Amino acid sequence: MDVTQLSSIQAAAQYVLKEEGQLDILINNAGISGVQGTHPSEQRIDEVITVYDTNVFGAIRVTQAFLPLLKAAGGAKIIMVSSGLGSLEWVSDPNHPYFKVNELGYNSSKTALNAVTIAFARQLKNQGISVNAVDPGYTATDFNGHSGYRSVA
Numbered sequence: 001m002d003v004t005q006l007s008s009i010q011a012a013a014q015y016v017l018k019e020e021g022q023l024d025i026l027i028n029n030a031g032i033s034g035v036q037g038t039h040p041s042e043q044r045i046d047e048v049i050t051v052y053d054t055n056v057f058g059a060i061r062v063t064q065a066f067l068p069l070l071k072a073a074g075g076a077k078i079i080m081v082s083s084g085l086g087s088l089e090w091v092s093d094p095n096h097p098y099f100k101v102n103e104l105g106y107n108s109s110k111t112a113l114n115a116v117t118i119a120f121a122r123q124l125k126n127q128g129i130s131v132n133a134v135d136p137g138y139t140a141t142d143f144n145g146h147s148g149y150r151s152v153a
């Protein structure tokens with residue numbers, strides 16, 4: 001599915017409903033970096049909106065659409081794939097390696113995703129659904145031209 005398209009997400013949820021009737025784990029992994037290496041003052045707003053549409057609004061759309069299926073499972077889990085670059089503490093610390101990475105759209109989208117994670121966690125805790133964010137670390141994938149020092153494994 002395309003997480004920027006509600007109709008695509010709803011079709012996927014309908015498919016899982018028909019085939020399985022429930023969903024045990026939802027991993028919101030889809031993410032894009034947007035154009036990298038641009039000063040915040042020069043990053044185009046439409047690029048920032050594009051990054052948020054996948055990294056933030058996509059996770060919200062998918063979580064809301066699949067919630068009935070997660071509730072049907074009992075004890076389901078939602079995982080948001082965030083990033084250390086969304087940590088306000090780390091990117092504000094001149095001694096942290098991430099301090100030099102100042103990507104307006106991407107970094108702030110992951111900070112927002114962390115807040116989205118907490119919002120869903122607060123609502124769903126009493127319904128037996130855990131909601132957490134994870135950080136894979138700097139990992140060699142298509143995302144960064146395989147420059148990451150961690151392997152996918």
Ligand SMILES: NC(=O)c1ccc[n+]([C@@H]2O[C@H](COP(=O)([O-])OP(=O)(O)OC[C@H]3O[C@@H](n4cnc5c(N)ncnc54)[C@H](OP(=O)(O)O)[C@@H]3O)[C@@H](O)[C@H]2O)c1
Nearest residue numbers: 001002003004029030031081082083137138139141142143
């Ligand atoms: N690699 C790192 O160092 C690193 C570090 C911290 C966090 N992360 C996070 O880890 C997650 C996975 O990234 P990755 O490193 O595995 O990058 P990747 O290899 O580029 O994979 C990104 C995945 O997101 C999918 N995607 C992008 N836009 C989508 C959309 N609109 N709808 C549905 N799927 C979409 C892509 O699908 P297609 O292949 O079909 O385009 C691809 O499967 C991301 O959220 C990223 O922010 C990565």
